[in-house]
Amino acid sequence: MKISRQSSLPVSLWLSLATTPFVLGMLAFRSLTQSLIELGQASEEVFRGDRLPILNFPEPDDRSIDN
Structure with missing residues (x-):
């Protein structure tokens, strides 16, 4: 005894319903x-070097090095 289960919607309709979200997902992925x-x-x-500001470092004080 063979029981055949046939869906109420044809396979081509299921395939067409699944295609739209897939294509939209691919377009969203490409855009992202x-x-x-x-x-x-x-x-x-x-972060390019020519766009960064020039930082002026103060010269070290000779007195602070000796202490």
Whole structure:
């Protein structure tokens, strides 16, 4: 005795319903990846040497070295 369970919706409909979230997820992942790459490049620009301020260090006092 074989019991066949047939779903009420055809397989092609299930496949089409599953495709939309998958494609949207891939687009979101691509967008997130591109945003993170751009954020990394922008943060590199902040830490470049020519963009940092010049720090003036005071000369050491000869008297403070002797003490």
